[in-house]
Amino acid sequence: MLAYTLRRIAQAVPILLLVSLISFGIMQLVPGDPAAVLAGPNATPDELIKLRQTLGLDKSLLSQIMIFYGNLFQGDLGYSIILGEPVLKVVLERSPISISLALYSLALTVILGLSIGVIAAMKHNRWIDQAAMTFALIGVSVPNFWLGLVMIVLFSVHLGWLPTGGYVPFFEDPVGWFLAATMPALSLAMMQIGLLARLTRSTMLEVLGQDYIRTARAKGASEPRVIIKHAMSNVLIPVVTVLGMILSVLLSGSVIVETIFAVPGIGALLGNAILGRDYPMIQGGLIFVAAVLLILNIVVDVLYAWLDPRVRVQ
Amino acid sequence: MTHRNSKNRLRGLLVAGAMAVAAGPAHAELCGQVGGDLVLGMEAKLGTLDQHVNAANATRNVAMNIFETLMTRDENMAPILDLAESLDVSEDKLSYTFKLRPGVKFHNGKPLTSADVAASFDRYNRIGVDRSALGSVDRWETPDDATFVIFLKEPQASFLESISASTVPIVIVPSEQASAEATRLEPIGTGPFQLEEFVADSHVKLKRYEDYKPNETLDAMSGFAGRKQACVDTVTFRTLAEPGARLAALETGEVHIVEDVPTLSKERLVGNEDIVQTQLKHAALWLNYPNLSEPPTDNLKVRQAIQAAMNLDEIMDAMSDGSYSLNPSFQFPGQTYYTEAGSQYYNQNDPEKAKALLKEAGYNGEAVKLLTTRDIPRLYTAAVVMSEQLKAVGINAELVVLDWPTALGMSVNETEGWNFFFTGWITVTAQGGAQSLRNLADPSNVHKPKDNKSDAEFMKQFQILSTSPDLEERKAAFAKAQERVFEQVMAIPFGVTPKNQATRANVKGYVPFFNTRVSNVWLAE
Numbered sequence: 001m002l003a004y005t006l007r008r009i010a011q012a013v014p015i016l017l018l019v020s021l022i023s024f025g026i027m028q029l030v031p032g033d034p035a036a037v038l039a040g041p042n043a044t045p046d047e048l049i050k051l052r053q054t055l056g057l058d059k060s061l062l063s064q065i066m067i068f069y070g071n072l073f074q075g076d077l078g079y080s081i082i083l084g085e086p087v088l089k090v091v092l093e094r095s096p097i098s099i100s101l102a103l104y105s106l107a108l109t110v111i112l113g114l115s116i117g118v119i120a121a122m123k124h125n126r127w128i129d130q131a132a133m134t135f136a137l138i139g140v141s142v143p144n145f146w147l148g149l150v151m152i153v154l155f156s157v158h159l160g161w162l163p164t165g166g167y168v169p170f171f172e173d174p175v176g177w178f179l180a181a182t183m184p185a186l187s188l189a190m191m192q193i194g195l196l197a198r199l200t201r202s203t204m205l206e207v208l209g210q211d212y213i214r215t216a217r218a219k220g221a222s223e224p225r226v227i228i229k230h231a232m233s234n235v236l237i238p239v240v241t242v243l244g245m246i247l248s249v250l251l252s253g254s255v256i257v258e259t260i261f262a263v264p265g266i267g268a269l270l271g272n273a274i275l276g277r278d279y280p281m282i283q284g285g286l287i288f289v290a291a292v293l294l295i296l297n298i299v300v301d302v303l304y305a306w307l308d309p310r311v312r313v314q
Numbered sequence: 315m316t317h318r319n320s321k322n323r324l325r326g327l328l329v330a331g332a333m334a335v336a337a338g339p340a341h342a343e344l345c346g347q348v349g350g351d352l353v354l355g356m357e358a359k360l361g362t363l364d365q366h367v368n369a370a371n372a373t374r375n376v377a378m379n380i381f382e383t384l385m386t387r388d389e390n391m392a393p394i395l396d397l398a399e400s401l402d403v404s405e406d407k408l409s410y411t412f413k414l415r416p417g418v419k420f421h422n423g424k425p426l427t428s429a430d431v432a433a434s435f436d437r438y439n440r441i442g443v444d445r446s447a448l449g450s451v452d453r454w455e456t457p458d459d460a461t462f463v464i465f466l467k468e469p470q471a472s473f474l475e476s477i478s479a480s481t482v483p484i485v486i487v488p489s490e491q492a493s494a495e496a497t498r499l500e501p502i503g504t505g506p507f508q509l510e511e512f513v514a515d516s517h518v519k520l521k522r523y524e525d526y527k528p529n530e531t532l533d534a535m536s537g538f539a540g541r542k543q544a545c546v547d548t549v550t551f552r553t554l555a556e557p558g559a560r561l562a563a564l565e566t567g568e569v570h571i572v573e574d575v576p577t578l579s580k581e582r583l584v585g586n587e588d589i590v591q592t593q594l595k596h597a598a599l600w601l602n603y604p605n606l607s608e609p610p611t612d613n614l615k616v617r618q619a620i621q622a623a624m625n626l627d628e629i630m631d632a633m634s635d636g637s638y639s640l641n642p643s644f645q646f647p648g649q650t651y652y653t654e655a656g657s658q659y660y661n662q663n664d665p666e667k668a669k670a671l672l673k674e675a676g677y678n679g680e681a682v683k684l685l686t687t688r689d690i691p692r693l694y695t696a697a698v699v700m701s702e703q704l705k706a707v708g709i710n711a712e713l714v715v716l717d718w719p720t721a722l723g724m725s726v727n728e729t730e731g732w733n734f735f736f737t738g739w740i741t742v743t744a745q746g747g748a749q750s751l752r753n754l755a756d757p758s759n760v761h762k763p764k765d766n767k768s769d770a771e772f773m774k775q776f777q778i779l780s781t782s783p784d785l786e787e788r789k790a791a792f793a794k795a796q797e798r799v800f801e802q803v804m805a806i807p808f809g810v811t812p813k814n815q816a817t818r819a820n821v822k823g824y825v826p827f828f829n830t831r832v833s834n835v836w837l838a839e
Binding site: 030033036037038039040043044045046047048050051054055079080081082083084090145148149152153156157160163164165166167259260261262263264268269272274275276277278 | 359361362364367368369370440441443444445446481495496497498499513514515516517552553554555556558559562563565566568689717718719720722723726757758759
């Protein structure tokens with residue numbers, strides 16, 4: 001198991017370097033630069049040239065690459081051009097926000113997605129099954145920005161239960177965090193809940209048709225014991241694989257939700273960095289996101305191997 | 315040596331400013347109540363508070379409540395003293411002597427001296443975005459702690475307009491900040507509010523600066539200057555980029571003031587007694603400008619055909635949901651330089667004339683590429699409507715839709731691949747005649763004339779506009795220059811949109827302006 005884990009970690013290093021190189025190359029190819037964004041459309045050519053010099057954008061591509069990797073290997077992701085702060089500091093400040101939002105969304109996804117899927121499978125072809133699958137279909141179909149706005153109108157403007165947006169750090173005010181994060185987390189999770197419910201239902205139906213389930217029932221095991229002890233352990237194998245992917249999506253795909261709810265997370269940070277052509281921030285942010293996703297994938301692979309010994313053998 | 319006429323003129327400047335104060339409360343009652351936490355919902359995201367290197371409205375909206383300038387603009391956008399209490403101009407118009415207001419302190423407790431002013435000008439001259447404002451300056455000196463003297467290389471009639479421009483203001487910072495690199499300036503100013511917390515993309519929180527020394531030459535605030543007071547304890551500028559979420563926050567009372575209320579939402583808010591709507595009638599001029607180096611818009615006849623084909627009512631109506639005014643000028647109505655010279659070329663909506671001009675030009679179906687962006691929906695809508703109008707007269711119009719930085723970069727750096735670039739001039743127009751036409755004069759990133767030389771007749775008038783000491787002569791030159799722009803189709807102004815804002819009913823003293831001003835604003839119980 002340890003060798004397997006170490007092998008997966010070793011494979012991640014070149015991937016991370018490749019991500020950094022690709023992100024660096026793409027940003028150099030895209031037209032527009034931070035000096036033009038900062039100076040606006042009315043700056044004179046001389047003003048733009050001097051601002052580029054000030055920001056270090058006049059250096060050759062090779063020297064920019066050398067500086068970037070020289071700093072990277074010392075753990076320095078550089079300075080954000082727009083924010084004027086170290087990239088690593090900003091990323092570390094923002095990442096807990098996105099991670100906490102993603103974990104809240106994941107919790108909602110797991111609890112609701114698994115429950116809906118299991119109940120739908122247990123009540124196969126009955127009205128509960130139909131209702132659950134309709135809900136799941138709505139979940140995967142409704143755009144999260146629209147859902148977010150509808151929730152704001154309903155829960156903030158009309159009912160006054162939840163704030164319209166913003167972020168409250170969990171350790172400063174857990175209740176405030178819960179209230180502020182609920183709508184963003186739910187709109188982020190809705191699609192994943194639908195996907196997981198459908199996957200869980202189909203997997204559960206397949207498992208419930210297996211001989212060992214019939215044998216368990218024939219031996220007189222109670223229905224909850226059949227579901228929890230015998231069926232769920234096999235349902236979880238594909239679900240765990242999907243959960244890793246879902247968490248990746250929740251972490252990296254929150255730009256729109258963060259914008260609607262004014263949550264200053266990594267998604268909003270990267271979105272603004274791209275619009276401002278803040279090269280160091282884009283590169284640093286992408287490397288960070290790639291690193292988190294790689295770690296997640298390793299954790300999922302290890303978990304998968306733990307759940308299914310055949311994977312370790314392969 | 316000073317000149318009496320100059321002194322009188324500058325006293326006049328101050329008096330004019332005094333008469334043009336914001337329609338707020340008078341001196342004795344700047345704040346009806348003191349205390350409370352004011353929250354604003356901002357449209358745009360804010361990355362930096364370094365006012366020297368950023369032309370964005372979002373930065374200015376916050377930063378100009380923290381920082382102050384030697385000279386700035388009053389309610390009518392005319393130059394006015396702020397941190398300086400007097401200004402003497404020498405007879406030869408080569409030296410400008412500013413006396414600083416006594417008793418002003420920075421937020422770190424340090425008294426303001428001329429050394430801080432000189433350091434701020436040094437930094438601006440080194441990295442400031444709009445440093446061409448100091449292009450005619452030879453040097454500056456600080457004979458004593460309260461005096462700052464600027465020496466020009468040659469007389470420049472528009473010098474005070476240049477250094478008081480509010481597009482990228484020359485804010486005064488402590489001298490220790492002179493070496494701060496771009497975007498790394500510590501936001502320490504002399505304004506009525508000081509920074510408490512800044513989380514980019516989320517919010518900026520300011521608190522009252524207790525040792526603030528107000529400008530007592532006026533009874534109330536005027537533009538960026540005048541008598542200011544922090545009535546509330548704190549002000550939080552929250553970024554709420556999504557209009558629906560921004561309005562919802564206003565309706566729930568989470569925020570007290572929101573900017574940019576969508577036209578279609580205004581009607582819904584009318585019946586809400588808790589909300590008051592406000593408007594700055596002329597806030598932004600929308601336009602496009604052709605690429606004169608790229609066929610077929612290198613051909614004057616083709617440009618004139620395009621100008622003749624355009625129905626600007628349709629364009630403005632679509633891009634603003636009906637909230638606009640047509641404006642055949644590069645100035646807003648009421649501004650000193652406002653003129654309708656050349657308006658015969660504006661909003662012609664004459665397809666037959668367009669077709670005849672195209673025939674005369676020998677137009678042969680070459681693509682006319684309209685460079686625009688979806689990041690600013692109004693610009694995209696304008697381009698879509700214009701492309702349909704051009705197609706209707708037989709022009710092969712194509713949309714080139716890119717994200718804003720790419721489109722902006724392409725318009726600045728490339729002379730190929732586009733024929734018209736769509737943009738909006740928000741603060742530039744408000745700065746006055748010379749500043750608004752500077753974009754079309756040499757050297758410019760905006761204008762793309764053949765051989766990089768702007769039209770000779772236009773440049774002649776622009777030169778007079780920039781240098782003549784006589785206002786009437788400058789106004790005449792502006793009119794001629796504007797007419798030339800229309801004749802040569804160097805730019806096509808579409809029209810003007812207002813700035814629609816809304817406040818909670820308990821917000822008092824708030825007056826819409828080109829910038830968001832939170833001084834003299836209080837919360838009634």
